[in-house]
Amino acid sequence: MTEDGGELLSYGEVVKSKEKDNTQWKFREEKDLQNARFTREVPLKGGTNQVIVVTLDNGGKGIFKPVSGEWTQREFVDIGTYYLRDRAAFLVDRTLNFGLVPTTVVHNAEGKVGSLQEYILDAKMSWHVDQGEYSSLLHKLWIFDQIIWNSDRNYTNILYKENNIFAIDNALTFGPDEINRYGNYFGIDVSEDVVRKIASFAENEQKQAELSEHLLELLSEDEVVACFNRIKHISTLLQSQGSILGEEEIVYNPM
Amino acid sequence: MKTVEIYQLSDQGEQKVIAVCSLTEETVLCEGDESFVNHLSQNGITDYSQTPRITIFPDAGLHFLEQMKNNFSSGYINASDILDNSEQDEKKMLENE
Numbered sequence: 001m002t003e004d005g006g007e008l009l010s011y012g013e014v015v016k017s018k019e020k021d022n023t024q025w026k027f028r029e030e031k032d033l034q035n036a037r038f039t040r041e042v043p044l045k046g047g048t049n050q051v052i053v054v055t056l057d058n059g060g061k062g063i064f065k066p067v068s069g070e071w072t073q074r075e076f077v078d079i080g081t082y083y084l085r086d087r088a089a090f091l092v093d094r095t096l097n098f099g100l101v102p103t104t105v106v107h108n109a110e111g112k113v114g115s116l117q118e119y120i121l122d123a124k125m126s127w128h129v130d131q132g133e134y135s136s137l138l139h140k141l142w143i144f145d146q147i148i149w150n151s152d153r154n155y156t157n158i159l160y161k162e163n164n165i166f167a168i169d170n171a172l173t174f175g176p177d178e179i180n181r182y183g184n185y186f187g188i189d190v191s192e193d194v195v196r197k198i199a200s201f202a203e204n205e206q207k208q209a210e211l212s213e214h215l216l217e218l219l220s221e222d223e224v225v226a227c228f229n230r231i232k233h234i235s236t237l238l239q240s241q242g243s244i245l246g247e248e249e250i251v252y253n254p255m
Numbered sequence: 256m257k258t259v260e261i262y263q264l265s266d267q268g269e270q271k272v273i274a275v276c277s278l279t280e281e282t283v284l285c286e287g288d289e290s291f292v293n294h295l296s297q298n299g300i301t302d303y304s305q306t307p308r309i310t311i312f313p314d315a316g317l318h319f320l321e322q323m324k325n326n327f328s329s330g331y332i333n334a335s336d337i338l339d340n341s342e343q344d345e346k347k348m349l350e351n352e
Contacts, residue, residue: 045270046262046333048324053268061268063330072325121266125332127294154301155294157329169329178306 032058033116034105048072049082049171053119054109061121064107065171066114074151074177082171084218086115089148089170091218092227095211096197098144100137100167120166123159137165140194142185146250147198147230151177174223176252189242195235202235226253259323260335261287270333276313278320283313300326 036056041064044051050069054062065086070079077085083106090104107116131138138158145153150173157169201207208228215224233254237244244250257278262270274287274295285292299312303325313319320337327334 040268042268044262044264044330044333046260046324046335047328047330049328051328051330051333053264053330055268065330119268120331123331125263125291127288127290154326155298156327156332159331168331178308180301180308182301182308 029118030103030105032060033062033103033118034107036060036062036116038064038109054116061119062107063117063119063168064109064114065117066112068112069114070171074172074175076177077151077172077175081219083113083115085173085175086117086171088215088218089150089167089173090117091211091214092148093144093167095207096144096147096201096231098140098194098197100141100144100165101170102166102168104170115171117168120159120161120168123161123166126155126158126160129160133163134160134165136191138183139185139188139190141165141167142183143190143194143198143234143244145182146179146234146244147227148173149175149177149179149227149230149252151175151180153180153182174219174227176226179250179252181247181250185244186246187243190238190244195238195242198231198235199239202232222253225255229253229255256340257317257320258338258340259320260338261291261323261327262333262335263288264331264333276320276323278317281314281316283316283319285313 036058038054039057040055042053044053049071050066052064052066054064056062065083067080067083070082073079086104087106090101093099093101102118102120104115104117107114141158144167148170150170152169152172157167159166159168212224212228215227234244237249259276260272261274261276263273264270272287274285274291276283276285285295296313299310300319300322302309302311302322304322311319311322323334324336
């Protein structure tokens, strides 16, 4: 048992919070982030929206994106919702057990609300690595980006570290915006592990109900329904043909 | 001269300029971290103003500079607004004359 009476969980396993805030799932690794206080805030130069590097009172660091710093409007993704989408992407990632998105929570720092994401130390950018060594993980990320309908993925929001990749900057997702059709994995078989993980979710109504309940606090009902339909659609495709064959198979809401 | 600065975040949480991209006549020239500059010229950036999205390269000139901020905005790597140093350039030229 943990201090707050919750179950001690294995990585990626989910329980509902027994604390007063029942709006978020509690993964063991996210509790530290959510409960942390900021001891130092450094607003960063550049970029389209405000990003603040924060030092936490537990000694860690985080990337904080306040809702008040969401400045750049996209056609179908409203300002004021980006931080919620960052969190939603994390929940989908963890529920599918993909392990791509750094721990991301909605954080309220003395009235300043935004998304707070674990800071990946010693991360490398794409120009510092041989991307061929990460092709399987990048393929998994490509599938993930279809699921969360990411309109913003490019090589600058993927971090590389010790044979892993991390998908950061997941705010422009889930809305019926123009998806960023990067990469070309059409007709290339997806790993069995990824196929199994997606199928495991697509066939588990309880998992779907739990994720749905929490996503509905972050996204519109239409966006959640479309996301679930994409997961089921992609699962069907991957189980029957092993890959996504062409752009025509990528649809915002396939049902 | 119109330029864009690229900032990379260190593990200490500080930003460092790793490259500066400048508009020279009709193309963009970038100087700085060699692997970054090479990667940028080979892979280009996404043009978010187009539907569907396309990849553009430094020979897109001013449009390339304009799109850099939309591409480099994760916090770990950010691009500045377009900085116009025309007045400073003129002053320097006058001082040198």
